[in-house]
Amino acid sequence: MLSEQAVPVVRATLPAVGGALDRITERFYDRLFAARPELLRDLFNRGNQAGGEQQKALAGAIAAFAGALLERPDERPDAMLSRIAHKHASLGVTSAQYKTVHEHLFAAIAEVLGEAVTPEVARAWDEVYWLMANALIAVEARLYRRTGVPEGQVWRSMEIAERREETPDTVSFVLRNPDGTPTPPFRPGQYVSVRVPLPDGARQIRQYSLSAAPGRSQWRITVKRVAGEPAGEVSSRLHDRARAGDVLTVSAPFGDLVLPEGESPLLLASAGIGSTPMLSMLDHLASTGSTRPVVVVHADRSPATHAHAAELRRLVAALPGGALHLWYEEPGDSGARPGRADVTTLDLPAGVTAYLCGPLPFLRAVRGDLLRRGVAAADVHYEVFGPDLWLGHEG
Structure with missing residues (x-):
């Protein structure tokens, strides 16, 4: 005060x-x-x-x-x-x-x-x-x-166990402890920082969501190549150089956009690579046999650019209370709706809590639509990749 x-x-x-x-x-x-x-x-x-x-x-x-x-x-x-x-x-x-x-x-x-x-x-x-x-x-x-770490001492070495090409500009890395011990626990929706050495001697840091459920012996991150320099210097380095067997410097998990416990209904809305924390939440819900109502919304450019698309469909289908709504700017014959995501057309359960992740225009549009539909501001949570240019606008 x-x-x-x-x-x-x-x-x-x-x-x-x-x-x-x-x-x-x-x-x-x-x-x-x-x-x-x-x-x-x-x-x-x-x-x-x-x-x-x-x-x-x-x-x-x-x-x-x-x-x-x-x-x-x-x-x-x-x-x-x-x-x-x-x-x-x-x-x-x-x-x-x-x-x-x-x-x-x-x-x-x-x-x-x-x-x-x-x-x-x-x-x-x-x-x-x-x-x-x-x-x-x-x-x-x-x-x-x-x-469980001293102030600032968050870094650990993680080995790339597997590299997977998800889309032409998205790759996922499965990470494990080099000594074979289980990875530390985290809450579904959290992220880690990755510190990458660059050719000029810098060690630049970026955050990547953990895109699979906790409670397993390995972690997974999904990295989208960012166009431009120097904005994409870390993602480009990982895409071009990181291979199975390489060791990365990775932080402990952090992030407050996390899956809430209980059985209350959820709306998980994402765009582009913003689907990654939602995948972790959905994977956890599916693996624990959750029956809570979960409305899943995702927007992307096209089926070809939608990373983990088949996994998203599989996870939502595994939830008795799950419903998936897809929008693609170029839907082709995917069955998705054309254009941008529109939550005003959806049947949302009473008392829904919303979790949003994606570019700032997407967050603003979806949050505004939810508020106009009567969802309380306190029940709309978001994560934006990069600097938060929306601070103070949560209501």
Whole structure:
């Protein structure tokens, strides 16, 4: 909770700070990487930095958190914090790094806003930062404890047991512990980070959902080749070089878009490679003999680009309460509906909880349709691959 003296200052300056956040975050990253170039080389996604997505995501997170402190002073935006904390934990972020961020972020604020940053304004926004940072540090500490690792020590070596070509631009890797011991447990829907050495000496990190059920001796990730450079440098490296027998550096599992326990009805809606966490959930439901109602929606470009299409059909068919609805932009004779997914046409069970994964336009469209149909905002959960440019818009 903000102090009484900080509330009016943050309220008065939020429009100015919010309006300048894109410039502030751009200057922040310039300063940070000039002082600590290894962070860009080995921690931050260079593709997202080059495209500006990470700067926008940071700006959105700060503005959303400050707005929440003002609008709901007795609450904490836990959904937003949880998503960020899980991503940080999967990268091995440590509490000490928040001091480094603070140093360069507040220097950037002073540079961009100049004399408008009075001591009073600086103190108020310092409160905002440390409320957010300390909340994240606390959540991340709990995640590390739950995972059974020291702070930041999330990495392990995993051997590729099998490589499978799923579509022309999608490949899956079955991973196992090199010593043959069972892989650690995870919750259906979670992801791991993969740290890949690149020709220029960088070790770039990307997140990939675990696309099969937990409780087995192996993990599976599915990697879609991302076009462009440097955005696709990790996926391209894995596609071009990773083979059975190779060893990858992989994090412990994290992620808060996870299958809820119980028998309540579910809507699992995905687009493109966003189907991967849903496959893990469906595989778990099928392997445990679940009878809960599950409506599955998937959208893709065509049958040829739909990774794990036959597996998706098989898993849904194995569920007594399962129903599958497919949309392809180019359906051919697949039996799928043409165009984009439209949940307004579906018969959704009362009390449904929705889980969405895919590109941001898909998430916004499906979430908006669900809200208009009367699904509570609190019952719509999402995962977006890459920087979350939708922070603060969950309602």
